[in-house]
Amino acid sequence: MSAAADPALVEHLRARAARDPRVVGQGLAPDDLADVVLDMLDEERRILPAAEREAVVQAVVDEALGLGPLEALLRDPGITEVMVCGPHRVFVERAGRLEPAATRFHDDAHLLHVIDRILAPLGRRVDEASPMVDARLPDGSRVNAIIPPLALDGPVLTVRRFAGRPLDGDDLVRLGTMDERMLATLRRAVRDRRNILVTGGTGSGKTTTLAALAGAIPARERVVTIEDAAELRIDLPHVVRLESRPPSLEGTGAVPIRALVRNALRMRPDRIVVGEVRGGEALDMLSAITIQDTTDLAGRRRRQFPEVLH
Structure with a gap:
C-alpha cells in the first residue's frame, strides 16, 4: 500500500508552487513540476520517508495539473x-x-x-x-x-472508465456475453443493414455491445455517431463524431440529440449510430428508419438510412 500524503503539506506546497517564478506562466510538464516540488521540500528541510516524500510530490502534481485525488x-x-x-x-x-x-x-x-x-x-x-x-x-x-x-x-x-482496448465481438463471446451463433447472427444483421436496438440497465454493457457490433460495418461506409457525451470508439476509417451541447449561461445555444439526428440525415450517412434515444429524437429516428429504399442518379436502388442505436 502506498504512503498517504499529508493534506496540509500538499496544500502548502501547491500554494507555494502557484507563486513560484519557476512555475508561474511556464507551462511545466508533470516531471518538471515534480522537480520543483522536490526542491521546495529540500529548501524547507523537511525530512520525510522516501515513500511519503514520493506521495506528497505526486499529490501536489495531481492538484496543480490534474484532477486532484481522482x-x-x-x-x-x-x-x-x-x-x-x-x-x-x-x-x-x-x-x-x-x-x-x-x-x-x-x-x-x-x-x-x-x-x-x-x-x-x-x-x-x-x-x-x-x-x-x-x-x-x-x-x-x-x-x-x-x-x-x-x-x-x-x-x-x-x-x-473504459478498457484501454475496445472490446470486439470475439471478446464478448470469450467473456460469455453472447455465444458464437448469436454473434454471427448479429454481424450478419449489421452487414445486411438491419436496424438494431440495444437496450439494457445501467452498466449492463450497452455501449460496449454497440461498439462491438459497429465493428462489423464495412470499412468503405460512412458512419455518423451522435451522443450526449462522446464515448463510442469505433475502429473504422470514415467515422464522423457528433456531440450534443447544453445551453449557455444565458440559456441559449443548446444543440440536442434530436437536432443532430436531423442534421446527420443531410450528411450522406451510410450508417447513423445514436448513443442514447430518450426524447423527441425517437420520432426522427423512426422517420429515418422508414426511409429505407431510395434510387440514386444511376438508377440503382440502395438502402440509405439504416440505423444502429441504443
Whole structure:
C-alpha cells in the first residue's frame, strides 16, 4: 500500500508552487513540476520517508495539473468505476464489486473545483441553475456530476472508465456475453443493414455491445455517431463524431440529440449510430428508419438510412 500524503503539506506546497517564478506562466510538464516540488521540500528541510516524500510530490502534481485525488484512482487499471458521494465518501468498482476507497476531498469546494476542471475543456458547466451534467475525460471515460440543491449531501461525481482496448465481438463471446451463433447472427444483421436496438440497465454493457457490433460495418461506409457525451470508439476509417451541447449561461445555444439526428440525415450517412434515444429524437429516428429504399442518379436502388442505436 502506498504512503498517504499529508493534506496540509500538499496544500502548502501547491500554494507555494502557484507563486513560484519557476512555475508561474511556464507551462511545466508533470516531471518538471515534480522537480520543483522536490526542491521546495529540500529548501524547507523537511525530512520525510522516501515513500511519503514520493506521495506528497505526486499529490501536489495531481492538484496543480490534474484532477486532484481522482488521479490516483484513474491510474489504477483495476478500477472500472469511481463514485464520489460528497467530499468524504468515495467508492470504486473493482472486478464487478463495489468497495470504499481511502481517497478524500477537502470539502465541497475542492470537489467542485475538480468537476469544473473536467468540464472546462468541453465547454460545459454545472451550477445551481444547471445542477446536472454529462461529460467525458480525454480517454473517453464517461462522467456524470450532480450538485446541490439536487444532491442533498454534497456534489456527486461518477466516472465510468473504459478498457484501454475496445472490446470486439470475439471478446464478448470469450467473456460469455453472447455465444458464437448469436454473434454471427448479429454481424450478419449489421452487414445486411438491419436496424438494431440495444437496450439494457445501467452498466449492463450497452455501449460496449454497440461498439462491438459497429465493428462489423464495412470499412468503405460512412458512419455518423451522435451522443450526449462522446464515448463510442469505433475502429473504422470514415467515422464522423457528433456531440450534443447544453445551453449557455444565458440559456441559449443548446444543440440536442434530436437536432443532430436531423442534421446527420443531410450528411450522406451510410450508417447513423445514436448513443442514447430518450426524447423527441425517437420520432426522427423512426422517420429515418422508414426511409429505407431510395434510387440514386444511376438508377440503382440502395438502402440509405439504416440505423444502429441504443
